[in-house]
Amino acid sequence: xxxxxxxxxxxxxxxxxxxxxxxxxxxxxxxxxxxxxxxxxxxxxxxxxxxxxxxxxxxxxxxxxxxxxxxxxxxxxxxxxxxxxxxxxxxxxxxxxxxxxxxxxxxxxxxxx
Amino acid sequence: xxxxxxxxxxxxxxxxxxxxxxxxxxxxxxxxxxxxxxxxxxxxxxxxxxxxxxxxxxxxxxxxxxxxxxxxxxxxxxxxxxxxxxxxxxxxxxxxxxxxxxxxxxxxxx
Numbered sequence: 001x002x003x004x005x006x007x008x009x010x011x012x013x014x015x016x017x018x019x020x021x022x023x024x025x026x027x028x029x030x031x032x033x034x035x036x037x038x039x040x041x042x043x044x045x046x047x048x049x050x051x052x053x054x055x056x057x058x059x060x061x062x063x064x065x066x067x068x069x070x071x072x073x074x075x076x077x078x079x080x081x082x083x084x085x086x087x088x089x090x091x092x093x094x095x096x097x098x099x100x101x102x103x104x105x106x107x108x109x110x111x112x113x
Numbered sequence: 114x115x116x117x118x119x120x121x122x123x124x125x126x127x128x129x130x131x132x133x134x135x136x137x138x139x140x141x142x143x144x145x146x147x148x149x150x151x152x153x154x155x156x157x158x159x160x161x162x163x164x165x166x167x168x169x170x171x172x173x174x175x176x177x178x179x180x181x182x183x184x185x186x187x188x189x190x191x192x193x194x195x196x197x198x199x200x201x202x203x204x205x206x207x208x209x210x211x212x213x214x215x216x217x218x219x220x221x222x223x
Contacts, residue, residue: 100143
């Protein structure tokens with residue numbers, strides 16, 4: 001399968017724990033996006049990478065959130081000291097350098113108890 | 114006011130009906146996307162358009178750049194079309210991130 005993959009698909013954690021999600025984009029897609037979707041809402045932009053450089057971050061991304069893309073391939077999104085309000089679907093998408101279309105992964109559903 | 118507004122938020126129809134979902138946007142865009150999301154969360158791109166009209170099977174998407182408005186139509190709707198349909202705008206500047214509407218939950222009854 002050469003689509004975007006995300007791991008894990010589901011994560012249940014207790015408030016205060018740290019969690020890390022991984023996204024593997026389509027190979028050779030140098031642009032990578034993280035979005036967050038809460039129940040009943042459309043997704044919201046979190047952050048954007050071009051190759052390994054994190055070029056844009058949303059104000060939604062508090063200092064408890066950090067994202068990396070160390071080698072310009074896969075990316076990780078870490079949430080420290082999780083709160084119940086962090087419960088959401090975290091979506092990753094990748095895009096080719098000259099393309100407009102974003103290809104989405106299946107998402108990681110986070111539940112914070 | 115959200116940069117991308119969709120209507121209706123919920124739509125229930127009978128099999129065979131013609132469906133229209135509307136999207137208005139207020140940002141400068143490089144493209145307008147229509148996406149489909151099934152239960153479980155996966156998002157699939159249906160259309161990406163910057164002008165005119167596109168058709169794929171029973172789905173038609175149109176955009177009016179001057180009015181900043183797009184519509185998604187489904188002809189001869191079928192229960193398998195039941196899903197959430199999301200309109201999203203690629204912003205011209207910077208990351209060209211997607212700005213999403215709230216989505217329209219479509220239910221087609223047999």
